Structure formats: C-alpha cells, structure tokens
Amino acid sequence: MALKVCKFGGTSLASADQFRKVAAIALADADRKIVVVSAPGKRDKPDTKVTDLLIAYAEAKLNGTGVEQVAQTILDRFAGIIEGLELPREEFEQIAGLLKSRGEGDRSHRARYTDSIKALGEEFSARLLAAFLHKEGHDFIYVDPKEAGLVLSDEPGNAQVLPESYELLRSLRDNAHRIIFPGFYGYAKNGNLVAFPRGGSDITGAILAAAVQADVYENFTDVDNVFAADPRIVDNPAAIHEMTYAEMRELSYAGFSVLHDEALQPAFNAKIPVHIRNTNNPESRGTLISLERHNHELPVVGVAGSSDFCSIFLSKYLMNREKGFGRRLLQIIEDADLSYEHTPSGIDHISVIIKESTFTSEVEQQVLQRIRAELQPDKLIVQRGIALIMIVGDGMSKQIGVAKRATGALADARVNLEMINQGASESSIMFGIQNSDMNKAIVALHGAFFNS
Numbered sequence: 001m002a003l004k005v006c007k008f009g010g011t012s013l014a015s016a017d018q019f020r021k022v023a024a025i026a027l028a029d030a031d032r033k034i035v036v037v038s039a040p041g042k043r044d045k046p047d048t049k050v051t052d053l054l055i056a057y058a059e060a061k062l063n064g065t066g067v068e069q070v071a072q073t074i075l076d077r078f079a080g081i082i083e084g085l086e087l088p089r090e091e092f093e094q095i096a097g098l099l100k101s102r103g104e105g106d107r108s109h110r111a112r113y114t115d116s117i118k119a120l121g122e123e124f125s126a127r128l129l130a131a132f133l134h135k136e137g138h139d140f141i142y143v144d145p146k147e148a149g150l151v152l153s154d155e156p157g158n159a160q161v162l163p164e165s166y167e168l169l170r171s172l173r174d175n176a177h178r179i180i181f182p183g184f185y186g187y188a189k190n191g192n193l194v195a196f197p198r199g200g201s202d203i204t205g206a207i208l209a210a211a212v213q214a215d216v217y218e219n220f221t222d223v224d225n226v227f228a229a230d231p232r233i234v235d236n237p238a239a240i241h242e243m244t245y246a247e248m249r250e251l252s253y254a255g256f257s258v259l260h261d262e263a264l265q266p267a268f269n270a271k272i273p274v275h276i277r278n279t280n281n282p283e284s285r286g287t288l289i290s291l292e293r294h295n296h297e298l299p300v301v302g303v304a305g306s307s308d309f310c311s312i313f314l315s316k317y318l319m320n321r322e323k324g325f326g327r328r329l330l331q332i333i334e335d336a337d338l339s340y341e342h343t344p345s346g347i348d349h350i351s352v353i354i355k356e357s358t359f360t361s362e363v364e365q366q367v368l369q370r371i372r373a374e375l376q377p378d379k380l381i382v383q384r385g386i387a388l389i390m391i392v393g394d395g396m397s398k399q400i401g402v403a404k405r406a407t408g409a410l411a412d413a414r415v416n417l418e419m420i421n422q423g424a425s426e427s428s429i430m431f432g433i434q435n436s437d438m439n440k441a442i443v444a445l446h447g448a449f450f451n452s
C-alpha cells in the first residue's frame with residue numbers, strides 16, 4: 001500500500017461544496033492517509049480569503065476599532081460552510097467561542113498575536129473537514145500540530161521548520177486513523193504558535209510528506225496543471241506536465257504562486273515527488289515535480305516574473321583588483337538587516353538587487369552613506385521599480401540561442417532591458433526591466449518559447 005500526503009489549498013475549501021469535493025477526493029483513494037488543509041480561500045475574484053479576514057480581525061483588536069463587523073464576516077463564512085455540510089450547531093458555537101477567546105489573548109507582541117489569530121482559519125477548516133468525514137462514517141481525526149510535534153523557529157509570520165520535527169512527525173505514519181492536519185502553522189519550542197510565510201500550507205504538506213516518507217505529495221489547487229506562465233497574465237499558456245524540483249523552485253521563487261517556493265526543500269531532500277492536481281477536475285493529469293524529467297525537448301519550461309525590486313549599482317575602475325570589495329559591499333547590506341536577491345557583476349561594476357519593500361528611504365540613506373565612505377565607488381546609482389523576469393529550464397545549457405531568442409522577443413515587444421543575469425546553474429536567465437513592462441515581457445517570452 002502506498003502512502004500519500006495531500007494538501008488542499010484555500011480555493012479548494014472556499015465553500016461547503018468545495019469541502020464536499022475535498023472529502024470525495026480524500027475518500028477516493030485509501031492511500032491518502034494525511035490530508036493537510038488551508039483556510040477557506042476566495043469563492044470568486046472579488047471575495048476575501050479567510051486568512052485576510054483574520055488578519056483584519058487581529059488588526060481591529062489591536063487598534064480597538066471595527067472588531068464586531070469583521071468578526072461577523074468571518075463567522076458568516078463558517079456558518080455557511082457548517083450549514084452546507086449539515087453539521088450540528090455546536091460546530092459553529094465552538095468556532096465562535098475559539099475566535100472570541102483567542103481574540104482576548106496576549107496582545108503585547110503584534111506579530112505574535114496576529115499569528116495566533118490568522119492560524120485559526122486552518123484550524124477551523126481542519127476541524128470542520130474532520131467533523132464532516134466523521135459524520136459521514138469515515139475514520140478521520142483532527143490532529144493538532146503541537147501534539148504532533150511540528151516544531152518551528154520562533155519567527156512570527158516567517159517561521160521555519162526545525163529538524164527535530166521530522167522525527168516527531170514520523171509517528172503519524174503509524175496512527176490508526178486517517179488524519180486531517182491544519183496547514184500554515186506550528187509551535188516554537190517555547191510553546192508559542194508561529195505561522196509560516198503566506199501560502200505556507202504548502203510547506204506544512206511538504207514537511208509531513210517528508211516526515212512520513214510518503215510515496216507522493218499531492219498538492220490540490222484550482223488549476224489543471226502548472227502552466228508555462230501565469231494564466232492570469234498569458235491567455236491559454238502551455239501546460240507543463242513534468243518538471244524538476246530545481247525548475248519549480250526557480251519559477252515559484254520568481255513568481256509562480258501555484259506552489260510556495262519553500263515547500264520544495266523538504267520534498268526534494270526526502271526525494272518525494274510532488275504532484276500538482278486540480279480539486280475541481282481531479283481526472284486531469286496535473287504536473288509531476290521530481291528529480292528528473294523525461295521530456296528533454298523543451299529548453300525552457302516556464303517564464304515567471306515579479307515586480308518591485310530595486311538595484312544598487314556601483315562602478316569603480318579596477319574593482320576587479322580590489323580584494324574583498326564584494327564582501328565589504330555585502331557586509332554593509334547585511335548590517336542593514338537586508339537580504340539580497342541577485343548580484344549581477346562585471347569587471348568594474350556590480351549591482352545588488354533587493355526587494356523594494358525592505359529598502360525604505362531611511363535604510364537607503366544609511367546604506368549609501370556607508371558605501372560611499374567605505375568603498376568609494378566612481379558611480380553609485382539606486383534604481384527602483386524594477387521587475388525581474390526569469391526564463392527557466394534545465395535543458396537551456398545544452399541549447400544554443402536561448403538568450404538570443406529571449407532578447408529578440410523582448411526587443412520586438414519594445415521592452416527595455418535594464419540588466420541580464422544568467423544563473424550560475426545555467427538553468428535560468430534573469431532579465432531586469434521596468435515594472436510597467438512586466439506583463440508585456442512575460443507574454444512576449446511565453447510566445448517566443450511556446451507558441452511555435
């Protein structure tokens with residue numbers, strides 16, 4: 001018998017009807033031993049995810065205004081699901097009670113308090129799904145991440161799994177029941193509830209899959225497969241049925257929101273294939289992500305982009321002769337508590353690419369002052385509003401002319417290139433362009449590699 005861990009995203013649990021689909025998928029295969037769930041997501045485009053409602057609830061509690069209204073919206077969402085699943089009234093009372101009592105918790109640390117509230121979306125989803133399956137006569141139980149041993153670093157909203165979790169979680173494998181597990185959060189060693197970054201239920205699923213040595217990690221979402229470009233940007237993008245961990249890691253980091261980029265590491269380390277599938281169309285083939293792919297024809301498997309980066313550009317004659325220049329520059333970045341994304345360089349120049357949200361004007365002033373004083377560059381320019389576009393494919397290094405095809409397509413679309421950087425692994429090329437050109441560039445690059 002195989003062992004499968006499956007994760008259902010927010011769109012898969014957005015309403016009672018969606019819960020029923022999830023239950024049917026879980027029941028369709030007895031190998032689906034562990035089911036990880038997200039909080040109810042959007043039912044349609046203008047809708048709001050429960051996680052965002054809970055964050056608004058935490059804000060309202062912290063600021064002391066508008067609490068009742070947002071609490072009502074949250075409770076209405078769950079009341080609709082409970083009613084649609086024909087669950088007893090006590091389920092609703094339990095949720096309302098938990099929301100209220102958790103809301104009264106310690107508010108002295110904003111981020112910590114917000115984590116404790118926003119995790120409730122996943123907890124409620126998991127409790128309701130378990131209650132529904134139980135009512136229908138199936139042997140599923142709700143498992144609490146604290147009891148199971150999902151131990152995380154104590155970094156609110158940005159937690160990372162600690163190695164001991166894997167040993168502790170392994171025993172889920174031998175649990176006599178099938179398991180419903182809430183995604184997105186765990187507990188620090190000091191007992192504090194801590195959440196992963198947004199989209200982190202994908203990470204929970206991958207950790208559990210690695211811990212129990214699952215045969216496959218099925219990640220159910222609302223698309224038939226991973227596409228070669230974001231379907232919200234490109235009409236009818238090409239379907240990708242197979243890709244490697246490395247390709248998916250680069251693409252999800254670069255903008256494919258279908259899978260959290262940090263979810264791949266646990267699966268990759270434990271060599272567990274990840275199968276992206278559609279809750280609304282479980283018959284579709286999906287996308288299998290594993291160590292190697294069999295289809296080697298495609299030099300590029302995907303084009304992704306994200307906006308709002310900035311670059312710190314330095315040039316200095318004979319920079320190449322100055323030992324430790326790069327190290328000293330990156331030390332200044334580190335001292336400002338910044339992390340960097342890329343460092344494209346040439347003999348006399350180097351750029352450091354940083355997320356714009358972290359590079360406030362105050363931080364900019366400090367950093368530039370130190371760079372001028374300690375490195376004496378000939379030129380120092382900060383450019384904001386940069387989008388980074390990546391074309392990714394393990395087959396790229398073996399094919400001649402990939403960069404030419406890409407730059408040709410960008411030129412035809414009249415996209416101005418600010419920078420180009422080929423990843424050291426030769427499986428990606430990054431283009432820095434203006435934010436406003438991002439979608440145009442993605443459409444052009446998708447066309448160049450997939451429309452022929």
Ligand SMILES: Nc1ncnc2c1ncn2[C@@H]1O[C@H](COP(=O)(O)OP(=O)(O)O)[C@@H](O)[C@H]1O
Pocket residue numbers: 008009010011012038041199220221222223225226227228229230231232255256257258259
């Ligand atoms: N390259 C891509 N392939 C497929 N989906 C993508 C891609 N890029 C972005 N997406 C978006 O990711 C969405 C699924 O991710 P997400 O909304 O986080 O789902 P879930 O609620 O299941 O976690 C899709 O609906 C799609 O709009």
Ligand SMILES: N[C@@H](CC(=O)OP(=O)(O)O)C(=O)O
Pocket residue numbers: 008009010011038039041049051052121183184197198199200201202
């Ligand atoms: N509900 C959390 C965690 C998550 O993974 O959600 P989703 O599976 O809907 O992306 C969030 O919105 O960030």
